[in-house]
Amino acid sequence: MQHKLHHVRRIDGVLVVAFEPVNIDRIESALRLIGDHDPIRYRHLVQDLERIWVSVVPGSVARFRRSDWTCDLDEPFVETATPELIASAIVHEATHARLYRMGFGYEEAIRERVEHICLRRELAFAAKIPGGIDNHDAEAILHSLPDLSNDGFARRRGEDFRAIFLRLGMPGWLAGFFVSTSSWLHRRRRRKSAGTR
Incomplete structure (x- = not known):
């Protein structure tokens, strides 16, 4: 189906x-x-x-x-x-x-x-x-688990997104820009939500 x-x-x-x-x-x-x-x-x-x-x-x-x-x-x-x-x-x-x-x-x-x-x-x-x-x-x-902190997850996700963008033919500078911008927004949202609690 x-x-x-x-x-x-x-x-x-x-x-x-x-x-x-x-x-x-x-x-x-x-x-x-x-x-x-x-x-x-x-x-x-x-x-x-x-x-x-x-x-x-x-x-x-x-x-x-x-x-x-x-x-x-x-x-x-x-x-x-x-x-x-x-x-x-x-x-x-x-x-x-x-x-x-x-x-x-x-x-x-x-x-x-x-x-x-x-x-x-x-x-x-x-x-x-x-x-x-x-x-x-x-x-x-x-005994070989990776860094399981929130920052460790975010870092690995960013590296993988960058690899996906590059595999799809995106220029390296643009892939890096998207990943770093996304990472910055994610950190900002986390700080903001932590401040409101």
Whole structure:
């Protein structure tokens, strides 16, 4: 089924949306992998996520949007990653959804703990699939989290937006201008909202 410029398929109640139908096939393979190797986590996933949307995700390969209970997956990631990696990313983001449903947010003060929980769930799933991850690799991954502060997120998002603009053919000076202006506006809004509380 096609909706505007997107292709849409419902898989076990979760709406999967992508520009290319092959990406929906790749998501379906990843979901089947989760269902086959971790059925309990899969049942939680289909309860906690409304949709999986393949688009451009600046700053990450995946993210969870609480506003509409969506797991966003970065299109270049979906196009090149193995089903196992895609499944692991979905498990991670679905864990964010589960934590939100349990009343845990993503405030800066608890963000590192939340990411550790999601990463541990992702690694536990990865250990269940053939050729999965061993404990040594899992510990190394847990200790390699990036800067999870608001400023760290903003910096990575700016770098990724700049890379996207350049990939689309925008001159470097203009891409830099857009990113620095956006960053300045974001900081200004944060200061303003902090001052009104």
